[in-house]
Amino acid sequence: MKPIIFSGMQxxxxxxxxxxxxxxxxxxxxxxDYSCLFCVVDMHSITIRHDPAExxxxxxxxxxxxxxxxxxxxxxxxxxxSHVPAHAELAWILNCFTYMGELSRMTQFKDKSKxxxxxxNAGLFTYPVLQAxxxxxxxxxxxxxxxxxxxxxxxxxxxxxxxxxxxxDIFVVPDAYIPPVGAKIKSLxxxxxxxxxxxxxxxxxxxxxxxxxxxxxxxxxxAVTDSLNKIEYNPEEQPGVSxxxxxxxxxxxxxxxxxxxxxxxxxSYGNFKLKVGGAVxxxxxxxxxxxxxxxxxxxxxxxxxxxxxxxANQLAQTTLTKVKNAIGFMPKSQ
Ligand code: TRP
Numbered sequence: 001m002k003p004i005i006f007s008g009m010q011x012x013x014x015x016x017x018x019x020x021x022x023x024x025x026x027x028x029x030x031x032x033d034y035s036c037l038f039c040v041v042d043m044h045s046i047t048i049r050h051d052p053a054e055x056x057x058x059x060x061x062x063x064x065x066x067x068x069x070x071x072x073x074x075x076x077x078x079x080x081x082s083h084v085p086a087h088a089e090l091a092w093i094l095n096c097f098t099y100m101g102e103l104s105r106m107t108q109f110k111d112k113s114k115x116x117x118x119x120x121n122a123g124l125f126t127y128p129v130l131q132a133x134x135x136x137x138x139x140x141x142x143x144x145x146x147x148x149x150x151x152x153x154x155x156x157x158x159x160x161x162x163x164x165x166x167x168x169d170i171f172v173v174p175d176a177y178i179p180p181v182g183a184k185i186k187s188l189x190x191x192x193x194x195x196x197x198x199x200x201x202x203x204x205x206x207x208x209x210x211x212x213x214x215x216x217x218x219x220x221x222x223a224v225t226d227s228l229n230k231i232e233y234n235p236e237e238q239p240g241v242s243x244x245x246x247x248x249x250x251x252x253x254x255x256x257x258x259x260x261x262x263x264x265x266x267x268s269y270g271n272f273k274l275k276v277g278g279a280v281x282x283x284x285x286x287x288x289x290x291x292x293x294x295x296x297x298x299x300x301x302x303x304x305x306x307x308x309x310x311x312a313n314q315l316a317q318t319t320l321t322k323v324k325n326a327i328g329f330m331p332k333s334q
Pocket of ligand 1: 006007008009010041044130131134135143144145149
C-alpha cells in the first residue's frame with residue numbers, strides 16, 4: 001500500500017499558470033509514488049454565493065482540466081466533494097472537537113470576513129473543519145499545500161491528535177508536503193504578488209490555463225520588467241525579469257542556470273518576453289488540446305465522475321464507520 005496524498009482546489013476562476021507549475025505539475029509527479037485523491041472542493045465554495053448554472057459549469061471544467069493536466073482518474077481518484085456525503089458527516093463530528101477560539105484565530109477567516117462583510121456565515125467560520133474532514137477521511141499521510149493553507153493543516157493535525165487521544169488511533173495525522181522545487185509564479189503586472197486565479201481586476205496579471213495562444217503572447221508582451229536592461233535572476237532588484245525567468249525555466253524544463261546562459265546575450269526585453277510567451281504557449285498546447293477533446297466527450301467524463309465518486313465513497317465509509325463506532329453511535333442493524 002502506497003502512502004496517501006489528498007489535495008483539493010476550489011472551482012473559482014480558471015486555474016492559472018501559477019496553479020499548474022506551482023501545484024498540479026507536482027501532483028502529476030507524486031502519482032508515481034503515492035495513492036492520490038484530487039478533489040474539487042465544491043462544498044467549500046458555497047461559503048460565498050454563486051450563480052448555480054455557472055458554478056456547475058466551473059466545477060465540471062475544473063475536474064476536466066485536472067485530467068487534461070495529467071491527473072489519472074483510473075489509478076487515482078479525481079472527484080467532487082459533494083458526491084461523498086461522508087465529508088459533511090465527518091465535518092459535523094469534528095466541529096464538536098474544534099474550539100471557537102481556534103477557528104477565530106484563522107487568518108483566512110479574518111481576511112475573508114473583511115472581504116465579505118455582508119455574508120459572514122457560519123460556513124466561513126467552520127471552513128477549516130470541513131477541510132480537516134476532507135483530509136482525515138482518507139488516512140491521508142501528505143497534503144501538498146501552499147503557504148496560505150499551512151495554518152489550516154496545523155489545525156487539522158491538532159484535531160486529529162485530540163480525537164486520537166480520546167478514542168485511540170483512529171486518524172492518521174497528516175503532514176504538509178512541501179515540493180522540492182516550489183516554483184512560485186508571480187503576477188505579470190505586479191511581480192511581487194502571487195499570480196492568483198481569482199484575479200478579476202486586471203486580467204493582464206494572470207495567465208489562465210485555457211487562454212488562447214494570442215492572448216498568452218499579448219499578456220507576456222505587456223509583462224512588467226524594469227529599466228536595467230539585463231537579464232539576471234534577482235527577485236529583489238528585478239522582480240519582473242526574475243519571474244519571467246522562473247516561468248521560462250518551468251516551461252522549458254531547464255535549470256535557472258541554463259536559462260541565464262541562453263539569454264546571456266539578449267539585451268532586448270521585448271525579445272525575451274516573446275520567448276517566454278512562446279515557451280508557455282508550447283507547454284500549454286497539448287494540455288489545452290486534451291482539455292477541449294475531453295470536455296466535448298460528455299459520456300466519458302460522466303463515467304469518470306460516477307466511477308470516481310463511487311470509489312471515494314467506499315474509502316470514506318471505512319473511516320467514517322470507525323469514527324462513528326468510536327464515538328458510540330448506534331450501529332445500523334443489517
Ligand atoms: N482550502 C483549500 C484552498 O483554498 C482547498 C482545500 C479544501 C484543500 N480542502 C482541502 C486543500 C484539503 C488541501 C487539502 O486552497
